[in-house]
Amino acid sequence: MTNAITEPGRETPVLLETEVLVVGSGPAGLTAAIASARTGARTVLLERYGCFGGVLTQVGVESFAWYRHEGTVDCEGIGREYERRAKALGFTRPEPQSRSEVIDTEGFKYVADRMIVEAGVTPLLHSLVVDVIKEGDALRGVIVEGKSGRRAVLARRIVDCTGDADVVHKAGAPYTKREKKDLMGVTVMFTCAGIDVARFNRFVETELKPTYADWGKNWDVITDEKEDDMFSPYMEEVFTRAHADGIIPGNAQSIAGTWSSFTDAGEALQLNMVYAFGFDSTNVRDITRAEIEGRQQAIWAIDALRHYVPGFENARLRTFGMTLGTRESRLIQGKVRVSKEHVLNQGRCADSIGIFPEFIDGSGYLILPTTGRYYQIPYGCQLPQRVENLIVAGRCISADVIAHTTMRNMMCCAVTGQGAGTAAALAAKADVGFDALDIASLQATLTAQGVRID
Numbered sequence: 228m229t230n231a232i233t234e235p236g237r238e239t240p241v242l243l244e245t246e247v248l249v250v251g252s253g254p255a256g257l258t259a260a261i262a263s264a265r266t267g268a269r270t271v272l273l274e275r276y277g278c279f280g281g282v283l284t285q286v287g288v289e290s291f292a293w294y295r296h297e298g299t300v301d302c303e304g305i306g307r308e309y310e311r312r313a314k315a316l317g318f319t320r321p322e323p324q325s326r327s328e329v330i331d332t333e334g335f336k337y338v339a340d341r342m343i344v345e346a347g348v349t350p351l352l353h354s355l356v357v358d359v360i361k362e363g364d365a366l367r368g369v370i371v372e373g374k375s376g377r378r379a380v381l382a383r384r385i386v387d388c389t390g391d392a393d394v395v396h397k398a399g400a401p402y403t404k405r406e407k408k409d410l411m412g413v414t415v416m417f418t419c420a421g422i423d424v425a426r427f428n429r430f431v432e433t434e435l436k437p438t439y440a441d442w443g444k445n446w447d448v449i450t451d452e453k454e455d456d457m458f459s460p461y462m463e464e465v466f467t468r469a470h471a472d473g474i475i476p477g478n479a480q481s482i483a484g485t486w487s488s489f490t491d492a493g494e495a496l497q498l499n500m501v502y503a504f505g506f507d508s509t510n511v512r513d514i515t516r517a518e519i520e521g522r523q524q525a526i527w528a529i530d531a532l533r534h535y536v537p538g539f540e541n542a543r544l545r546t547f548g549m550t551l552g553t554r555e556s557r558l559i560q561g562k563v564r565v566s567k568e569h570v571l572n573q574g575r576c577a578d579s580i581g582i583f584p585e586f587i588d589g590s591g592y593l594i595l596p597t598t599g600r601y602y603q604i605p606y607g608c609q610l611p612q613r614v615e616n617l618i619v620a621g622r623c624i625s626a627d628v629i630a631h632t633t634m635r636n637m638m639c640c641a642v643t644g645q646g647a648g649t650a651a652a653l654a655a656k657a658d659v660g661f662d663a664l665d666i667a668s669l670q671a672t673l674t675a676q677g678v679r680i681d
């Protein structure tokens with residue numbers, strides 16, 4: 228096989244030139260673009276798929292704030308606006324384990340469209356960023372590919388919100404990525420129709436009685452113990468039984484997980500029951516295999532639900548998420564790395580761009596913010612090393628493994644998105660580098676936008 232070919236040099240047309248460019252439109256990128264435009268910068272938002280929202284709309288994860296309990300001290304900002312806008316449009320339902328409502332994944336596509344248009348962001352869907360344009364250490368733009376062909380988009384400041392730190396990677400800034408075997412699992416989300424919801428709820432209340440102490444098939448979980456007796460919409464034993472009875476084959480033993488909300492039409496949404504290990508989401512061969520194996524596991528899971536779970540006897544597949552869900556891939560090596568100690572000890576920092584409750588879910592920890600504890604998020608964890616004009620938000624910010632499991636949550640991604648988008652707008656307007664940005668004026672602008680920074 229030929230190992231490589233040389234492509235001919237070519238002239239690339241410039242599609243757009245802007246002050247702030249945001250790449251990726253998940254909770255981080257959508258928020259960064261809205262915040263940048265509201266701060267007065269001409270802003271372009273690039274997204275590889277046909278809708279904004281990232282994991283929320285593309286994977287089908289609706290539990291935007293399932294960490295919120297009576298004693299939670301929560302962040303404020305554009306993330307909270309998403310909840311209010313979705314509720315006002317009738318796109319929310321009660322979330323079963325918390326003081327929050329889920330956001331309908333289809334409805335949020337429309338919410339995101341409206342908020343982008345209202346903020347005056349220039350959107351570009353179906354545009355995959357494949358490369359960067361650099362002059363020395365300074366990032367000047369990106370190359371996108373789509374139906375219009377290969378085009379350049381130039382910008383004074385760029386925000387990488389791709390989840391996988393694609394821009395950081397292409398720009399040559401340092402990052403870490405754990406070995407495949409250690410990365411958090413990937414998931415094909417699915418939904419089912421044909422559920423007798425009243426019958427299922429009776430089964431949950433009288434027989435299943437699930438709590439967080441039931442978690443553990445796919446990971447050992449350390450809690451604060453206060454979580455152990457709390458209700459959690461989690462099922463594991465039925466899948467173990469299905470496996471023993473041969474309904475689920477031997478090689479699919481990790482099937483277990485959570486349900487979320489039901490519609491009036493008897494649909495079970497956000498079935499998060501397929502958890503597959505050993506896949507690197509920056510490798511196309513891996514994600515191809517994970518999509519195919521994940522869909523197979525979802526079909527086995529539905530078969531098991533039909534056999535053993537009252538209310539699911541007539542369950543049938545309704546949808547698969549439009550793409551695989553990734554929890555962890557590249558994490559940038561920023562000017563500051565947020566640590567486990569910071570998030571578990573209510574860490575404070577002079578360059579705070581927002582707060583997030585002490586909520587950890589993954590990599591062996593489950594801590595719910597029931598007691599009002601929270602940490603501040605440092606601006607420095609969004610700044611990559613060695614590349615100028617670039618800032619990062621979302622699940623790929625600079626954090627250790629445990630800090631990542633809290634900062635990857637959608638609401639926290641919205642907080643870092645608002646910080647990065649606002650910083651990018653201020654830096655572009657004042658023509659200063661991210662390092663030289665006046666932190667006090669960044670914090671004052673964020674506070675004026677309703678963000679809680681302390």
Ligand SMILES: Cc1cc2nc3c(=O)[nH]c(=O)nc-3n(C[C@H](O)[C@H](O)[C@H](O)COP(=O)(O)OP(=O)(O)OC[C@H]3O[C@@H](n4cnc5c(N)ncnc54)[C@H](O)[C@@H]3O)c2cc1C
Pocket residue numbers: 250251252253254255256273274275276279280281282283285286288289290291292293354355356357388389390391393413414416499551552553554620621622623635636637638640
């Ligand atoms: C199965 C699963 C369940 C989860 N459950 C919860 C939960 O219940 N609650 C919670 O708060 N969090 C949950 N999470 C975590 C959370 O959803 C993610 O960590 C969060 O969405 C990350 O936000 P983000 O904006 O950084 O990235 P993403 O949401 O991944 O968005 C990245 C965006 O960038 C786009 N993009 C990527 N690369 C490019 C490129 N090269 N060019 C152009 N566009 C690009 C993508 O299409 C996407 O729109 C879950 C995650 C998974 C996978």
